[in-house]
Amino acid sequence: MELVCPAGNLPSLKAAVDNGADAVYIGFKNETNARHFAGLNFDHKQIEQGLSHARKHGTKVYVAINTYPQPGNFTKWEKAVDQAAEFGADALILADIGVMDYAAAKWPELRLHFSVQGSATSHEAIRFYAEQFGVKRVVVPRVLSVRQVAALVDNSPIPIEVFGFGSLCVMVEGRCYLSSYVTGQGPNTFGACSPASFVRWTETDSKLETRLNGVLIDRVNKDENAGYPTICKGRFKVNGDTTYAIEEPTSLNTLPILPDLLRIGVAAIKIEGRQRSPTYVAKVTKVLRAAIDSCMRDPENYQPDQAWLSELTSLSEGAQTTLGAYQREWQ
């Protein structure tokens, strides 16, 4: 089971490589990837340095070009594909059919992975991308139970990568417009969810309010932790209750079910978080490396170490974790 780690910048890439990543994934400094944040991602020189560091340690480098071009700007995505191919990326992580069509035609030898942003949740959808574009691996959205992932692995023509740790999209990725509904910019059109330029923190006498483009996402007491105002983690009123109507601030953590993921034949575990710090990447990579190694050595007797669990919890949103959709009851 391969460990795929996020690298939002060169220090994070080094942190991931040095702590045991089998592969890292990166993006260019523009809207061609789904972490289009100020100060993040790689330019030409940084990619060369990153690639060289990764090569030295035998770590693969994947390039995410996983947003959707629109009429008039397709060449920017073409250029990203060409650059990644010329750099010698080990794989491209793509979502858009047009971009895949371009990549498969121009670089037939280049390994393509299908991004979670492409929203393939069934083996028929996966078969489409495998047959049409020769896609070699698919990253599946965080909407499937363990049993459903197992069925997918059994029926898919190509290997499956799943999310193992990090921020939790509760909506099926690639088809969530909540951010663009509120701000005009979302993952598919801009490469970011709830862009920081629309976020406002306002203090009242005793409360702290978080807003996204004016919409109140949450209001907490000053001694509470105010989370980043992603819409799906806000508190709202439904049927008279004020509650986390969609999901609480929490992170996905699969340490307890690693043996299940291994047994059903998952090919790779992905850590979310290119927007996180190098320290975060180092710590999470280290824990996941140790856990996967332990699980693969002796899956029958594997138990997640308490120290790993508390480390991951302390790095999680709202200092809590969930198994998300992997666990049927969560749904």
Add this chain to the structure above:
Amino acid sequence: MSAVSTRMRLSLGPIQYYWPREKLLDFYRSIESTPVDIVYLGETVCSKRRSFHYKDWIEAAERLQIAGKEVVLSTLALIEANSELGYLRKLCDNGNFTIEANDMSAVQMLAGKTHFIGGASLNIYNPRTLRKLAGMGLTRWVMPVELSKSVFAGFQEDMPAGIESEVFAWGRLPLAYSARCYTARAHKVPKDACQFCCIDYPDGLMLSTREDESFLIINGVQTQSAKLYSLVHELNDPVTGIDVLRISPQSKHTGQVISLFDQVRSKKLGVSEASNKLESFASPGMCNGYWHNEAGMASCSTDCGP
């Protein structure tokens, strides 16, 4: 070809909510005599909803076809289970009605075999994608709801021959799908014990901010805009290339909405007058921001935005 079509057609989208069987029967009987040209039928949100089975959908489709409507069967947007693929296969093999593919699973089943319509949740964001799908049998596409008028115009400059274009023009915008059922969550039960509680909310369940701003609609595993998206103005001075305007059903006033759109289309009613009437059916208000390249929830006058 879209460029030579003289009259914009009106379509009725699939019912996004869970309605009881009798209501579904009455609703589609009432649609037979409306001036809507195309009817999309079928469950697109949750496979657990079963007030209509396959046979019922086909019967409704046949009646509407006899009434002169072009009938299309719409498929589930989020597919998670093999049982859902089984039902999808049955729909795709129906042998009579065109399919609206709302997920690539359906495209895989139809590509190269029979022509199909690409729904708004297929992620067709650029002409190269559209051309690729057209080569596999797509004959009409519905633009993703978050895209604008200028993006639509950009598509028209690079359209594959013979492909029709449809835009979502009235109703609550489908914004997201999830494994989790939020209606069940509001009832404090997991999805597997949902007891079909969404049947109690024929227009979905309102989610408001803590300032009581009506914000989103919870509809089972789907999340919608609370405001109703309206492109009625497009009937007045349409962007070149729109072949079909889609009206998404609500539990009330859908017949009146169709009638208003039809009257504007045939120049029997002014746009402003129609819009004022539509406003009275649109609690908590209308929006059109996406069309003007703004936040989707925004409401722009006709001269705002690109």
